[in-house]
Amino acid sequence: MSDTDPAATDFLPPAATPSTTLRLRPGRHFPFLARHPWVHAHAMAEDGRDLACGQVVDLIDHDGNWVARGIINPNSRLRVRLYVFTSDVSIDETLWRERIDAAIARRRLNSTMDRQAAERLIFSESDLISGLIVDRYADCLGVQFTAGALLPWREAILRHLHEVLEPRQIVVKVDERTAKFEGMEPEEGTVWSATAAGEIPQADVGNPTEFTGTVHYQQNGLQLAVDLLGGQKTGGYLDQRNNHAVAAGYCHGRRVLDVCCYTGGFGLVAAKAGAAGVVGVDSSQIALDAAASAAAENGIENIEFIRKDCFDALKQMGEQGDRFDVVVLDPPRFAGSRKQVDSAIRAYRRLNGLAVDLLPPGGILVTCSCSGRVSRADFMNMLLDVGRRRGRDIILLENRGPSSDHPVAASCPESDYLKCLICQVM
Structure with missing residues (x-):
């Protein structure tokens, strides 16, 4: 600032x-x-x-x-x-540098850096820097501040990220919802330059005026692009990428419905892995255009996209007698606070019930929740209730969470937010 x-x-x-x-x-x-x-x-x-x-x-x-x-x-x-939580430790620039370095090192415990891929480098509470999210897409960083209290250290944090990672560009965001609750100004997407802090020559960071926001990267064998300036959050969603690959293993030769597909997610990987055909549904035309572009870029022809509300699409398909071998549900967060948990569970119950109606006996349901306030036990009980109401047996095959670069802090159970259940519906 x-x-x-x-x-x-x-x-x-x-x-x-x-x-x-x-x-x-x-x-x-x-x-x-x-x-x-x-x-x-x-x-x-x-x-x-x-x-x-x-x-x-x-x-x-x-x-x-x-x-x-x-x-x-x-x-x-x-x-x-x-x-x-120790009285002799100060909160200063040294602390942030140490925490950033530790978070990056944590990602290297079980893998080397793939400079063509994408990963989450800093995950807020889980990396002991509450209010900071950093994603790397190939040679660029998407940074999201979710805590107004961190803004006095904004430049110091960004400067250290630049020093240790040497990215081509750093894009900073503060979404409107966060800004409202934190009492700060929203930031739709600012290309940060170390020159603004008087640190290094402009040539060393690239020219922000020529940066369009589009960054190309590789994931699950696909060539993908993310819009760091105009996309949601830091530009995309990385937490599901391992689940995309695992779920695709259940889709070979099968007809797949990917609901709330956003920019392709589960559907693109399933189509690439040999699904008989994929239908992606989302309410955002911008997201669907990006998904269609990714399909064309990767030579994927066995996929089509429909713009429609997820509930309306599932209800209409059920009334028309449509059937799919695999249905994937990856909706946005339904519960942002404890007060919304009950309504969120009702929404999950309705969505999953409509999905089960489209599956024949033996069909596969991949159902997800990114609502941290809805516990894994709550989500499982919701699915149990769907089976009871629909008169169907639901067998849990895999009980999954996010990719390993989205760790969980034992002291903050809210960081265990993503549930991905792969089930067989009888």
């Missing part, structure tokens, strides 16, 4: 972030002793509304015992994000 940005005055510069102490309500300290990183406003006896966004704070229990150290955002209901 530049000195001329009027919003910059809302955030305290890192050089001026002395820690202050905030007290919790009685009995509210236990999750943080277990290193959970989120402190909501209702847990605090002192809400810190008079502090600057980005101020370092020490959290104490109601009796005055030190608990953890974090950063406050008085504009957010998620008031404090905790990063340090």
Whole structure:
């Protein structure tokens, strides 16, 4: 954030972030002793509304015992994000550099970097940097800030990413929903240049004015493209890529329906792996155009796309007597908060019920949920209820999660968000 940005005055510069102490309500300290990183406003006896966004704070229990150290955002209901649980560790640029380096090293524990592929390098709470997501697409980075409290360190974080990874371009985003809840300005897609921070010559980072946002990369044997400037989140979705490949193994020679296919996802990999035919359904024409372009780029002809609401499409197909050997459901998040869990489960139940109606005995259902608030047990119980209501036996073949570059923090169960169940419906 530049000195001329009027919003910059809302955030305290890192050089001026002395820690202050905030007290919790009685009995509210236990999750943080277990290193959970989120402190909501209702847990605090002192809400810190008079502090600057980005101020370092020490959290104490109601009796005055030190608990953890974090950063406050008085504009957010998620008031404090905790990063340090040892009192002798400071929150400063050194901490962010160490956490970034550790996250990148974590991805190299079981694989070397494929410079033509894509991967998630930093996954917020799971990499102990709550509020930061970094995806690498070939030689470019997509960065998403989901915490207003991190913005004072924005330039330091981006500068270190550039130093250690040497990407051709870095694109930064803050989505509208996050901006609303965090009290910050949305950022649709900014091409970051280290020159803006006065660090290195422009030639070393490429020319942002010539960058269109499109980056080509390889995944599951396909040549793909992502729009870092205009695509969702950091540009695409990487968490399902291993599931795409595994699910494709059930699709050879079979007729496949890929519901909420976005830019091709499951359907393209299934078609490439020898499905008899694939129908992709999504409500976004932009996503479907990208999917069709990817199919053409890879010489895939056994796939077609339909623009339609997922519920309407499944209902219409059922009424027409359509049948598929494999149905894939990969809907967007239905529950963004605890209050929406019940309605989300009802939506999942309806969607899966309509899908089961399209499957003959022995058909394969690949059903997914990216709603972190809906637990794996809740999702399984939903599927059990679908089988009971439809009078069908549902046999779970594989109970899967995201690819390994989306780790789960034991202290933050919300990071175990993605469920991918591969089932046989009898």
